[in-house]
Amino acid sequence: MSVLWITLIVLAIAAIAYGVSRRKAIEETKGDVRRLHSLPSYYGWFSFISSAVPAFLVLLVWLVIQPMIIGNRVNDALQLPEDATIVQGMAATRDARAVSVALDEALSRGVLQQGDIAQFAADPASLGPALRDADIELSVIVTPQLLDAARVYSSTVSMLNTLMAIVVIGIAIVGAGYAIRRITPDFRARNVVERMVMLLLIGASVIAILTTIAIVLSMVFETVNFFRQYPWTEFFFSFTWAPVFQGISQLGLLPLLWGTLYISAIALAVAVPIGLFSAIYLAEYASKSVRSVAKPLIEILAGIPTIVYGLFALITVGPLLRDWIAQPLGLGSSGSSVATAGLVMGIMIIPFISSLSDDIINAVPQSLRDGSLGLGATRSETIRQVVLPAALPGIVGAVLLAASRAIGETMIVVLGAGAAARISGNPFEAMTTITVKIVSQLTGDTDFNSPETLVAFALGLTLFVITLTLNIFALYIVRKYREQYE
Known part of the structure; x- marks a missing residue:
């Protein structure tokens, strides 16, 4: 059966x-x-x-x-x-x-x-x-x-x-x-049922916690095994990424970390202004009819698969930036670049910033707005000097959460930025990120006891620490300043 x-x-x-x-x-x-x-x-x-x-x-x-x-x-x-x-x-x-x-x-x-x-x-x-x-x-x-x-x-x-x-x-x-x-x-059926439900909830929480611990420990053990075969100083401080399964490899983290942060910075430079301004408009200026249409349309962007964004970057955005900006300025001739991946990734994370910021702005007490308007401030002055400062901790948290989402993206980088591990300031050159190299190192028939494969776990643990730090910082900012306006 x-x-x-x-x-x-x-x-x-x-x-x-x-x-x-x-x-x-x-x-x-x-x-x-x-x-x-x-x-x-x-x-x-x-x-x-x-x-x-x-x-x-x-x-x-x-x-x-x-x-x-x-x-x-x-x-x-x-x-x-x-x-x-x-x-x-x-x-x-x-x-x-x-x-x-x-x-x-x-x-x-x-x-x-x-x-x-x-x-x-x-x-x-x-x-x-x-x-x-x-x-x-x-x-x-x-x-x-x-x-x-x-x-x-x-x-x-x-x-x-x-x-x-x-x-x-x-x-x-x-x-x-x-x-x-x-x-x-x-x-006493009610008491017994409530205790049973509480035990079920505790069990669900324990499963979630144990799953997180198991993921972290699996990466830690394999990372320790990697550092037994490859010096940690070379991994964290080397500027060369050249894995060679048949010989001596150079597995430096810095080129991958640079590409990850560079692409994420461009994505945030695109997403933060657009997402924040759209949130201000929807929360403070838009009518109910406009808001009921515009907000779902913006949030549709969050439901598009990342592979579709990657194809959009590969077919449309990359050639557009190459033909209109990179080649005329002599900055490059490739459609795969940091700017391509960053721009498309920024479009992808707009809903994260817009939706979260919109909810945070709406949570600002109406009494603060009424007091500012009653003192003679204009609507725009009220938004700049009262609403946004009150909502700033939550907005910062939304931006940091969006940054964590951008850092962990893979498919857009694969199709939009290429796979070249290098450190360069030119945004129209091809680069890569940590997530892309994790996939490439674990793809194919590989020996899981070799440093070239185990390095994927070290990269994964590094990425986990970065995103965890951003999330903790975001929660700290939100909790520290939220009580001032409650």
Whole structure:
């Protein structure tokens, strides 16, 4: 039974438990719900949570453990040595799964019968051509051991899936029965449900925190491994980026950091004035009808995929800047440049600044505006001298958050700025950023124990520290000055 069907069955059991518990609570009081400690719905939710949550927790744990069990069974069938690497074990499981899936498809389509499969035991190599003749793709070479492993894989998956369905559905039924038996007029269902919900919220928070910690630790461990093979002084202070997998590499961070900050600075130079002025207009001058149309149109920019922005930079903005500015001034002849990526990236982050600044300006108390106007100030003077100073901490936070978004952008840089790691002040030359090099270093068939690959984790950790610092600074500014106007 598939996970989807198990989920639907558990939800159905929980829904039935909800209805039965709610009706039982009302019947226990003979229709006088005033005698109940809690509202009838709380009794239903108690049974729903008692039935669904334990079942889903067991299902989640089962789905994590099951692949390990299957992998061990397949490795045993293939008679892999005890010191086989994890990669070998994963590859063996993947190959066995491929053969099993191909056989299942052939059986379901009637191409093969169960008796036909037994004949391939004597000559497993003929299984591949037989399946290809039936338009069933099989990309591995079938050996006797692999065929046996495929059978073990199929039988183990079937057994574990059946057992998983029985256990999970059984837990849901037991939980529902236990909850229904506890339903009495004096049962404090509301208190119990609120504690359950609080535990669920705490669990969600813990998962988010643990995920963040796991991401950081994974980068830290690999970064430490990188610095064991490559000197950290060369990484942080070298001006040369020249990774060579066949020889000695020079992996200097400074050219990538320069390109990242340069492109981000141009993006902010474009986005901050346009975003801030549009926010001032929408918040202080635009009528409700204009605002209802203009604000959604501006926010549409945030929903455009970054690859579309990258194509726009590559096809339109790059050639335009090259033909109209760079070549006539003798500054370059390439459509890929820092200015191209920065300009398009600035357009992309306009909604971040505009929308956040608009909300922040609208949050300034109206009493400040009324007091300024009452003292004789004009509307523009009120905006310059009262509204903007009051909203400035939030606006600074919005700009810093937009800067974090720009620093982490990849696709626009790939298509708009090129991949040249260099330090130059010419905005019409091709450069690159940290994110682009992270992608390039992890692309292709690479050795994950080489410095040229591990450097991607060091770059990722550096980028994480930069964006984290910007976010912390933005939160500090907002919290420090916000109370002055509340």
